Amino acid sequence: MPNKSKKGNNPTIRIKDIAEKAGVSIGTVDRVLHNRGEVSEKTKKKVLAIVKELNYQPNLLASSLALKKEIPFAVLIPKAHDDDSYWMKPLDGIQKAANEMAQYGIRIKYHFFDMMDKSTFTSAMEKALADNPRGILFSPYFTNESVKAAELLQEMEIPFVLIDSNLKQIDKLSYLGHDAQQSGYLAGRLLDLCTPKDQSVAILNFGKETENLSHLKRRKEGFLTYFEQNNPNRELHVLKSEDEDVEYLASLLTPVLRKDKMPLAGIFVPNSKIYRVATFIKQYEHEGIHLIGYDLISKNVEAIKGGLIDFLVCQRPEEQGYKGIYTLFEHVVARKEAIKENFTSIDIITRENIDYYRFL
Amino acid sequence: MPNKSKKGNNPTIRIKDIAEKAGVSIGTVDRVLHNRGEVSEKTKKKVLAIVKELNYQPNLLASSLALKKEIPFAVLIPKAHDDDSYWMKPLDGIQKAANEMAQYGIRIKYHFFDMMDKSTFTSAMEKALADNPRGILFSPYFTNESVKAAELLQEMEIPFVLIDSNLKQIDKLSYLGHDAQQSGYLAGRLLDLCTPKDQSVAILNFGKETENLSHLKRRKEGFLTYFEQNNPNRELHVLKSEDEDVEYLASLLTPVLRKDKMPLAGIFVPNSKIYRVATFIKQYEHEGIHLIGYDLISKNVEAIKGGLIDFLVCQRPEEQGYKGIYTLFEHVVARKEAIKENFTSIDIITRENIDYYRFL
DNA sequence: TTTTCATCCGTGTGCGTTCACGAAAATACA
DNA sequence: TGTATTTTCGTGAACGCACACGGATGAAAA
Known part of the structure; x- marks a missing residue:
């Protein structure tokens, strides 16, 4: 029988369905999907064809349930001088995202640098890399240092998103900020x-x-x-x-x-x-x-x-933080593509509408 | 052994952990958590105490994976005259939410009514109720009819959220709209x-x-x-x-x-x-x-x-739709509380910032 | 022919839940 | 005391996926 999981009319297709249609086992399909080899070209192609034909969408829930390991992300932004500082705001968004995604095993480690001292950026980046994060969000505050860091990240194949300012020439996963x-x-x-x-x-x-x-x-x-x-x-x-x-x-x-x-x-x-x-x-x-x-x-x-x-x-700093983490998540966990340059809206705030600009 | 699931330092506590600590089986804990009876007052209290003590947070992933049945939501909004109509926009947001939550078994059924004809609202609401939705999102366009409908929904204990306009005197799950x-x-x-x-x-x-x-x-x-x-x-x-x-x-x-x-x-x-x-x-x-x-x-x-x-x-109509569905979802699936009156921001759009107001 | 080894693939277990089923314990009634 | 009920509880099988382990196959070496 195909699958009668959710009693919906359009059945969700599972790995099992692909396996059956391809005449192989689910183990094989799994190997193909995560392409970790040990499968002949012929069957690989057949499976891939069926995956495409049925438009298989992996079940994120089951996936991250089975894959019980943590996914570490690193965050690298300027230190906020006080609670009223601008840099508290992206942090709020990041923390909101972190809470929502804790379910999926996302763990975020924060690193702050001093806006007066370039060297703190570099050393913070080193610390961040030390625990092998699967993704990094950072603000390229010091351009030269950031370019170097970005190139290193590319080599290490660690995806990264930028918030607040952009590095135009660099191939990042995404930039979140305003124009x-x-x-x-x-x-x-x-x-x-x-x-x-x-x-x-x-x-x-x-x-x-x-x-x-x-x-x-x-x-x-x-x-x-x-x-x-x-x-x-x-x-x-x-x-x-x-x-x-x-x-x-x-x-x-x-x-x-x-x-x-x-x-x-x-x-x-x-x-x-x-x-x-x-x-x-x-x-x-x-x-x-x-x-x-x-x-x-x-x-x-x-x-x-x-x-x-x-x-x-x-410039919606909270949204920048939130979406930044979300983008990393979607890329790493759901393997989705990201929007390279994601400009946040430029909001005009007056006395009359300010009360309605609460980010949650 | 406690649990070494995610190798994080603070272990996620599972039903099993509660069961062990309470000296009962996971089945019993489950019955308590969903309070579907068949458990003595004494053990119920004991379990509940431990749940609270350990601050147990159910794993949504595993939950909706196991709970493979559909969760039907109904949407009731005015029919859009054409593709450029205002009412296409909340619909976009609703659909975006629907896509994201399909994973969790959320299925949305749409019902449209004619803004010229009150009776179409009432009949659409009847149709919506016919397939026993677990939640309803609607626009209370016709006040009298909407109040009646809202009262009916309260009786049937179906949570509902309002978008676009509010019914102040009615106890809804949430209102999403602008002031x-x-x-x-x-x-x-x-x-x-x-x-x-x-x-x-x-x-x-x-x-x-x-x-x-x-x-x-x-x-x-x-x-x-x-x-x-x-x-x-x-x-x-x-x-x-x-x-x-x-x-x-x-x-x-x-x-x-x-x-x-x-x-x-x-x-x-x-x-x-x-x-x-x-x-x-x-x-x-x-x-x-x-x-x-x-x-x-x-x-x-x-x-x-x-x-x-x-x-x-x-007035961010897409956001109204999106957040409306999201609120229902959080209430029904994650059992979270909702914000009763959730005003969307009042955006000022000019020629200069309009290009940055793309909702995704 | 038998042995060795690499390549390719299937099976089984577990992730944290939910829920049906049936067993055990507690209570009722004779 | 024994039997019939009712109440209370434990067990096991799914949900869809990831991955370890080991089995099958065939070709090359003995």
Whole structure:
């Protein structure tokens, strides 16, 4: 009899069904499927043909039940300075994925590196490799070191996914992140939209900032490109703050704000530090200046709810972490193909919709 | 020996472990866990205590492998008029969930009803109930009929989740949808932001529109509330178009557009029909009017990319479908608790970020 | 012909559950 | 006390798959 397992109309085909149709035993089919040899070319071809014909889909449940060994994954991301840090967020997503996949034997080992110190990245990667992970998720924060690591991983045939930033030239399993240039472009659009055309806008970088430099650069490019293409007459200030201190900010911004002909109407900060500017705006009572920044860290959330920040651009860091692990899982356990470049959406957050952006 | 299954350090505890510790057989433990009687109070308590002590987590894989019977779910949503219809989107999400959960024996039966005809809802619900589903996902499009159905489902002890609209007073497993009022409020904010304060804005309803009326009402309320609270001096036109025809629209809008003192600067349509207005704007060359509407149906996508629409508010219908099924699954198979009111995010879509809103 | 060895393949066991079946223990009734 | 019931429990076979082990076959070497 074929199989009457689930009483559904379209019977699920099992290894046994293939075996019967091919006139061999399930052991043989198994050897073919995992191609671990010990089977003649002839029967191998026959089996493969039938597998294809019946469109056999292995039962993941039974598979990982039988295959009772662990599957170690490694995660390599920057250390979060505190609980409000950006890098807590991918971690949340990763942990959620880890919980869901514990059933399938997935075990995740975390390694953190210091964003100030390249050597910690390399040594963390070495530690990660020490326990022979079946897959790695990491953030290629330091480009050179990451390229080297990626090449090593390729040699060792360990699949890896990148989150947050991309290594374009490298053949990874997948990249999960946002399009930084486009997000800057979007920020330009939003700032342009909400400020009078005859006033100026500024982009402000924090100089001490060591966060993902290539991202910052590309966000800035996108922002500037927007005005080039859509409003070239707009006066633009490109500012750099050497300090995060409010007094320093005041000394930097006040001269720009004072200009009479083209007063400053909006400020864009291409990372999560926008809340610093919000603090300045509040302390010095400059309400009315429009602010756009990045990321749903709690200080920013507070500022946007208080009406100090107009827009936050959000790159779904939790989703990056979650999907990153999920992609590894699907590749290793379910042998599925992955999407090479998987851009997360660029969310526009305002005071009005922020409460509905809770990632679970 | 305890168990050395996964070679992990913290051993997964199995039914067998509980049985041994309680001095009974696994059959007994099983009976206790599924409390299907035939076990004395005394041993039941003992087993339960040990289950709790060891924090036993059943192995879903083994469970659904052994439990080879099907789990039928029913889905009850409005019929999509065509492939570009809004109601295709939740369906996509539902189907994605269905594929993932086929492994666990989940089988979904679809029932569609006509948005013009209440009786089709009732009869579809009857059909759905006919094959004793273990869970139902439906859209309570017709409130009265839905309340009745919900009460029936409660009696029959069939868990159900609602998508798209909510039945507040009803005790459902979960509601998945957006906050309609707040999305209208957000639309007000956006339109206010991108139009000069001394010009007027309009909200336009299509009269023939039979789509989810309570949603439309609440979106409108939110929109009006925004202006009441934030810009009460703004001139507001509340329009109703009896026809979707461009000529009719022209006859309706032209007088409003012509006003010299407070020319019309923006139009809000509280549903996916905004593309009709876009067509009108283009044909009658009224570029410069800002448009805000709902939903990523392809006609709207086209219009937003062409620069005719400024913003689309998106309620993630695919996610509603996906999560709806997922919630049922978790409740029925994994016996997890669900979140009663699960609002999806209210996404702001512009020409700049639309390409990154592909749901998979 | 018998022995040796490599190649190819089938059988059987176990993964953690579920559930039917029937046996044992406890209780009822005579 | 013995028998009939009822209650309570243990046993074993699946579910689909992975893999170890050993058996069969045929060709080459003795």
